[in-house]
Amino acid sequence: MKVLHKILFCCLLAGMLLPASGMVAQVVDSAPADSAATGVAGMMAAVRRPAPPVNAGAEDTPSDEGHSINVFWELSADDRPGENLVTGYRILRAESPEGPFRETGFSSAGEKRYTDASTVPGTDFYYRIETQTAGGSSSSPVIGPVRSSAQWFNFNILNLFVVGGIISLFIGYFIASAKRGKILFIRKIAGLEAVDEAIGRATEMGRPILFIPGIQDMDDVQTVAGITILGRIAKTIAEYDSKLFVPTSRSIVMTTARESIKEAYLAAGRPDAYSDDYVQYVTDEQFGYVAAVDGIMVRERPATCFYLGAFFAESLIMAETGHSIEAIQIAGTAMPAQLPFFVAACDYTLIGEELFAASAYLSHEPRQLGSLKGQDVGKMIAMLAILAGVTLLTIGSLFNVGIATTAGEWVRDLFRLNQ
Amino acid sequence: MKREVPLIITAVVGIMYIFQYFVPHEPVSRFSDWFSDWFGIIQAFAIWLGALNLMKLSLLKVARRKKDWMYSLVTIIGFAAIFIVGIFFSRGANFQEPGTRFMFIYDNVYDPLSSTMFALLGFFVASASYRAFRARNKEATMLLLAAFFVMLGRVPVGDMITKEWLQLPHWLWLSNWADWVMNIPNTAGQRAIMIGIALGIMSTSLRIILGIERTFVSGD
CATH class of the missing domain: 1.20.58 (Methane Monooxygenase Hydroxylase; Chain G, domain 1)
Structure with a gap:
């Protein structure tokens, strides 16, 4: 009850004070900055004119397409917990030093930067930054001219360029090595070793094989990976003369899947066995698609189900339905949140990178296998970098060694996506 | 040629995409937007391919009285109903506005059905967990x-x-x-x-x- 009384008292007090402070603010706002200590304003420091921001400046945003300027400043002397509360900083912009200055943005109290993302490349701009309080505002001197321009390289992601370039070179090197005939060792992936067995089982049981290439479109690399695996699997299915069924949730995926299967049947020497009806469009709607796929599973009772692509909440619904009809299930996705569901409900799961390796793995083609070897070298680089970074930062932190901390941070920044 | 041309297009577009990631200068920085727009246009046309395929297979199944043909009949009726209501009885281009007949069907038929499917997840999580946690x-x-x-x-x-x-x-x-x-x-x-x-x-x-x-x- 005491707390309630205190709150009510504060509300009442605030209700009484706020209109009064508003009146005082209007009076003080029109007064010169150095006369803040006069009259009512002098008694109520909370409404005196604030100190302006200092050391204000502006510069073209580096490594961008030329449509932004970074404005920066040091905080106003009043921007701290105390009597004269700064509400924020108003950023004003003009195309000449005389004005007219118009508001282009606002930064909250305590912030020292603002990015004006509405500039025109090649045009001179002038800025002023105003400290805002309930009692009024005060402005920095005019900053400028500043001109934004586009750059030809984004140096903020130079690290990605370097690391990506090195890994790509390794991939290229191993592809070339494999092409020259070098034998490469690739570890066995249980889920892919089971593909032939799963297709054979369906053939023996005289039941169809269901392939789900995820629910995303062809602009998702997981769908592309799923479709390339479908091509490999379809060749075996053609050889075994099994029945394939591919319901899709995107029309473009339907078209691409047909092309892929047609090519596989051709490669298997059985173009006559191919039918467009193997691939059917269902709907773009997520749960409408799941309902249709579940219906197909329950009615057709496929002996083998493949789920290879991008999946969301529907992953477990489909995998559990597949389990209920006692199908062999092989899943693979690069959606980390769905992996546990597939692991729990399916017989085999391709985890993340294995989905992308699957097509190359199943092809047994040296050049494709070479790319997998390059991928492994990339993993080794990442592991070494993690080990080095963790060791350096731990030494730096435990023994207060500055150079180890700096080196550790450098390693960390080398792999940072958002600089 | 039928194989080489798509491969060349794929390679060129792939390289341009990588290029635009590192080069913020126009017109390179616009590549991604252009490709997205083109993809959207292709997608819009492709949806008809999908819809026609769905209708063709469903109609054939009903006409030939294949196994489980009644499900296809439901699909055809549902498709036709929402199509006709959406095109002719739902304020034309503003069919997605609240209060239209199209939105009535969407909110009162599709949405509950969709939620029902989603709700199945609750039961499936339990059954999958039971097996996984043994x-x-x-x-x-x-x-x-x-x-x-x-x-x-x-x-x-x-x-x-x-x-x-x-x-x-x-x-x-x-x-x-x-x-x-x-x-x-x-x-x-x-x-x-x-x-x-x-x-x-x-x-x-x-x-x-x-x-x-x-x-x-x-x-x-």
Whole structure:
């Protein structure tokens, strides 16, 4: 009850004070900055004119397409917990030093930067930054001219360029090595070793094989990976003369899947066995698609189900339905949140990178296998970098060694996506 | 030629996409937007292919009285009903506005059906967890224990047991155990998977751009 009384008292007090402070603010706002200590304003420091921001400046945003300027400043002397509360900083912009200055943005109290993302490349701009309080505002001197321009390289992601370039070179090197005939060792992936067995089982049981290439479109690399695996699997299915069924949730995926299967049947020497009806469009709607796929599973009772692509909440619904009809299930996705569901409900799961390796793995083609070897070298680089970074930062932190901390941070920044 | 031209287009577009990621200058920085727009246009036309395919197969199934043809009949009726209502009885181009007949069907038929399908997940999570958390071997037992601590640590009764009843020290509270499992081993595992995925995407993209991976292109 005491707390309630205190709150009510504060509300009442605030209700009484706020209109009064508003009146005082209007009076003080029109007064010169150095006369803040006069009259009512002098008694109520909370409404005196604030100190302006200092050391204000502006510069073209580096490594961008030329449509932004970074404005920066040091905080106003009043921007701290105390009597004269700064509400924020108003950023004003003009195309000449005389004005007219118009508001282009606002930064909250305590912030020292603002990015004006509405500039025109090649045009001179002038800025002023105003400290805002309930009692009024005060402005920095005019900053400028500043001109934004586009750059030809984004140096903020130079690290990605370097690391990506090195890994790509390794991939290229191993592809070339494999092409020259070098034998490469690739570890066995249980889920892919089971593909032939799963297709054979369906053939023996005289039941169809269901392939789900995820629910995303062809602009998702997981769908592309799923479709390339479908091509490999379809060749075996053609050889075994099994029945394939591919319901899709995107029309473009339907078209691409047909092309892929047609090519596989051709490669298997059985173009006559191919039918467009193997691939059917269902709907773009997520749960409408799941309902249709579940219906197909329950009615057709496929002996083998493949789920290879991008999946969301529907992953477990489909995998559990597949389990209920006692199908062999092989899943693979690069959606980390769905992996546990597939692991729990399916017989085999391709985890993340294995989905992308699957097509190359199943092809047994040296050049494709070479790319997998390059991928492994990339993993080794990442592991070494993690080990080095963790060791350096731990030494730096435990023994207060500055150079180890700096080196550790450098390693960390080398792999940072958002600089 | 039917095979080479798509491969060349794929390679050129792939290289342009990589290029635009590192070059912020126009027109290179616009490549991504252009491709997205083109993809959207192709997608809009392709949806008709999909719809026609669905109708063709469903109509054939009904006409030939194939097995389970009644489901196809439901599909045809549903498709026709929403199509006719959407085109002719739902304020034309503003058919998605609240209060139209199209939106009435969407809100009162599609949405509840969709939610019903989603709700099935609750039951499937239970059945999948039951199988996954059986202590069959050492790994499954560890999974069971981790799941036990995380689940109990995420509900108030977990802390009530360790904090209120047993009055254990702070670091032994179940919520702290759950946080530790989620923040340390789980995050480390997730990051390892993410690194592998990034490398896999890079490798797959290179195979496609270089034309080594070509199963998605038909040759005839």
